[in-house]
Amino acid sequence: MLEEQLVGLAFSVAATLGGGWWGLRRLAQARHLLDTPTSKIRSAAQGYAEFYGVLAAQAGTAIAGPLTGKPCLWWRYSIEEYQSDDKTRSWRPIESGSSEAWLLLDDGTGQCLINPRGAEVRPATREVWRGNLRHPRGPQPAGWAGLFSAGKNYRYSEERLHAGQPLYAIGDFRSSGGGRQGLDLATAQSAVIRQWKGDFAGLLQRFDGDGNGQLDEQEWNRVRLAAQLEAEDRHRQQSVQPARHHMAAPQASQPFILSCAGEDELARSFYWQAAAGACLCLGGALATAWLLGVGTF
Structure with missing residues (x-):
């Protein structure tokens, strides 16, 4: 008898939680649909x-x-x-x-x-x-x-x-x-530098002026300036695309x-x-209360 009551209690609690979650989820989704205005693709x-x-x-x-x-x-x-x-x-x-x-x-x-x-x-x-x-x-x-x-x-x-x-x-x-994307210059510049670092030998060949195998502060400033110009050029090329x-x-x-x-x-x-989920939640809650009230645990 006790085992049957525990199984029934588990099902009623699951129905309460599952029905409540489903009802709230569907209600929120319906509100998202109704609150979002319809747009045109060209101007969205x-x-x-x-x-x-x-x-x-x-x-x-x-x-x-x-x-x-x-x-x-x-x-x-x-x-x-x-x-x-x-x-x-x-x-x-x-x-x-x-x-x-x-x-x-x-x-x-x-x-x-x-x-x-x-x-x-x-x-x-x-x-x-x-x-x-x-x-x-x-x-x-x-x-x-x-x-x-x-x-x-x-x-x-x-x-x-x-x-x-x-x-x-x-x-x-x-x-x-189509010229729709704005340019985040700092982010675009960092992306170019990361790409160049992937070929560090090539980066040294371009910017290591004294040939010591390292980039000093002045040479890094040249890298950053070149990366900024590269980022701006890439953005211009992308903007003219359809x-x-x-x-x-x-x-x-x-x-x-x-x-x-x-x-x-x-x-x-x-x-x-959502209404069906609410009914399931209510039915599960009533069943849970009844089982807790009459059961002996």
């Missing part, structure tokens, strides 16, 4: 940003879903195996994976490359079917063949993003080239989301999930 400020646009194909890239073989821009898949015994029956995950190919978002004012690593991706296209092979030989059978899936031991799921689909993206936005925009996972705890659904639909879904 650097940092955390939100875009609406259309997925575009990139030249020279050919990606296909690993289970269906259908062409796409991004994929995620899972394979489950059906297991049963005298007491339980369930689908057990045995394999999964997702694409790390960069995506190209076009909002009409510019294009932004997106690194999907670490993102919560919500595609509009999802296929689920069953079969008797661990790895299916192509997509789900069409017509009557696809109806008779009972008794098959494997269940497959594949999600994809395709060119031309709308995409909502929120994450860390950075630009390079602007390139990138989005990736933010450093802070802000959400990084790529979704075919819009902001309002996402926020509404997050609010419902």
